[in-house]
Amino acid sequence: MKLPIYLDNAATTPMDPKVLEEMLPYFLENFGNASSNSHVYGWTAAEAVDIARQQVAALIGAHPSEIVFTSGATESINLGIKGVFENYKEKGNHMITCVTEHRAVLDTCDWIENNGGKVTYLPVDPEGMIDLKALENAITSETVLISIMYANNETGTIQPVQKISEIARKHGVLFFSDATQAVGKIQIDVIEDGIDMLSLSGHKLYGPKGTGALYVRRKNPKVTLISQIHGGGHEKNMRSGTLNVPGIVGLGKACELCMLTLDSETTSIEIFRNSLERELLKIDGTKVNGSVKNRLPAISNISFAHVNGEDVLMKLCAEIAVSRGSACSSVTSKPSHVLMAMGLDENLALSSFRFSLGRFTTLSHIEVAIERIKTIVENHRGITR
Numbered sequence: 001m002k003l004p005i006y007l008d009n010a011a012t013t014p015m016d017p018k019v020l021e022e023m024l025p026y027f028l029e030n031f032g033n034a035s036s037n038s039h040v041y042g043w044t045a046a047e048a049v050d051i052a053r054q055q056v057a058a059l060i061g062a063h064p065s066e067i068v069f070t071s072g073a074t075e076s077i078n079l080g081i082k083g084v085f086e087n088y089k090e091k092g093n094h095m096i097t098c099v100t101e102h103r104a105v106l107d108t109c110d111w112i113e114n115n116g117g118k119v120t121y122l123p124v125d126p127e128g129m130i131d132l133k134a135l136e137n138a139i140t141s142e143t144v145l146i147s148i149m150y151a152n153n154e155t156g157t158i159q160p161v162q163k164i165s166e167i168a169r170k171h172g173v174l175f176f177s178d179a180t181q182a183v184g185k186i187q188i189d190v191i192e193d194g195i196d197m198l199s200l201s202g203h204k205l206y207g208p209k210g211t212g213a214l215y216v217r218r219k220n221p222k223v224t225l226i227s228q229i230h231g232g233g234h235e236k237n238m239r240s241g242t243l244n245v246p247g248i249v250g251l252g253k254a255c256e257l258c259m260l261t262l263d264s265e266t267t268s269i270e271i272f273r274n275s276l277e278r279e280l281l282k283i284d285g286t287k288v289n290g291s292v293k294n295r296l297p298a299i300s301n302i303s304f305a306h307v308n309g310e311d312v313l314m315k316l317c318a319e320i321a322v323s324r325g326s327a328c329s330s331v332t333s334k335p336s337h338v339l340m341a342m343g344l345d346e347n348l349a350l351s352s353f354r355f356s357l358g359r360f361t362t363l364s365h366i367e368v369a370i371e372r373i374k375t376i377v378e379n380h381r382g383i384t385r
C-alpha cells in the first residue's frame, strides 16, 4: 500500500485518469483559441468549451448560459461577491455572511468593508449551523446579498440552503452559496435550492487545479455583475482572458463523471467514513465536530482530547495524510476559526483532525488508518506540553 494514505480529499482530490485523457488532445493537436472564430482550430476549441459548459451546468441543474468559467472557487467567490456589491450599489451596501465561511469569502468580505460596505457575520451553534431567525433579523433595507456556504470544508456541516433562499427571496436579497465542497458530492439543484450564484472548483471534484466556475442566475431574478478581470470581454463580459481550454474540458469531464457516479459513490464513501468514525470514537476523549445529521458523506472532523495536536500530526503525516482545519491554515498552529466559532476551546481545536475520503479511498485504506491513528493517539496520551 502506498503511504501515506490520502485522507485529505477536502483539501484537493487526485485527478481522475479519465479526466486527464479527455484533456490531453487540447494541449497538443486541438490547441486553438476558443475565441478564434475564423478557422477550425478555434471552432474545435469553442465546441469543446460548449460541451464542458453543458456538463458543468447539468451537474447543478443550471442552464449552460449561466456558467462563467474561472480559475477556481476563490476567483468565483471574488467575482460573485464583489461583482454584486459593485453592481447593486444603488440598492444598498450591506451583506450578510457567516463566521465559519472559507477564507476566500471572509477575506472578500474584508475587502467589502474596506471599500465602503457593511458586513454582518452570523454566529453558528455548536453544530456549526446558522440560526435562520438571526439571518432574517439581520436583513435591512440596505441588504443586497446573503453569502452562506453550502457545506463547510472543515466539518462537512450542510447549511439549510433552501430555507436560506426562501428568506432571501422574501426580502428581495440575492443569495450566493460557496458550494466548493458540496458540488459533485451531494445532489445540488440551483433551481430547487433557490440559489442565485454558486461557486465550484475543479480540483475538489477530481478535475484539474486552476479551474472553476461561477453559476450566475439568468432569470427570476436575472443577476448581473461587474466583472473583476477586464480585457477582451470573454464569458459575456463577466471574466476576460483567453479560455483555459484543456482545463475547462477537464472540469466538464470531471462534472460529467460526478453526475454518473454520485449516488453509488456517495453511498460507499459514507459507509467507509462511518466505519472510520465509529472505530475512532472508541478512543477515550474523542468527539465528532459539526452536525452528524446534516453533513457531507466524506468528511469526519474528530477532536482527540488530552493529546498535543501538533505532535500527533507530525507522527501521523508519514502514514496518513489528514489535516487540521483547512489546507491553507493547517501548517500554522493557529486553532481553526470554524471550530472556535462552534465553541471548542483552543486546545481541543488544535487537537482536532479532518478526515476526508474520496473516490479512490478503499476499505484497506480505512482499516490501516484506523489501526495507525488509534496507536498514535494512544501513544501520545498524557504527553501534552
Ligand SMILES: Cc1ncc(COP(=O)(O)O)c(C=O)c1O
Pocket: 010, 011, 071, 072, 073, 074, 075, 102, 104, 149, 151, 152, 153, 178, 180, 181, 200, 201, 202, 203, 212, 326, 327
Ligand atoms: C469551501 C471552500 N471555498 C473555497 C475554496 C477555494 O477553492 P479554490 O482552491 O478552487 O480557489 C475552498 C478550497 O479549499 C473551499 O474548501
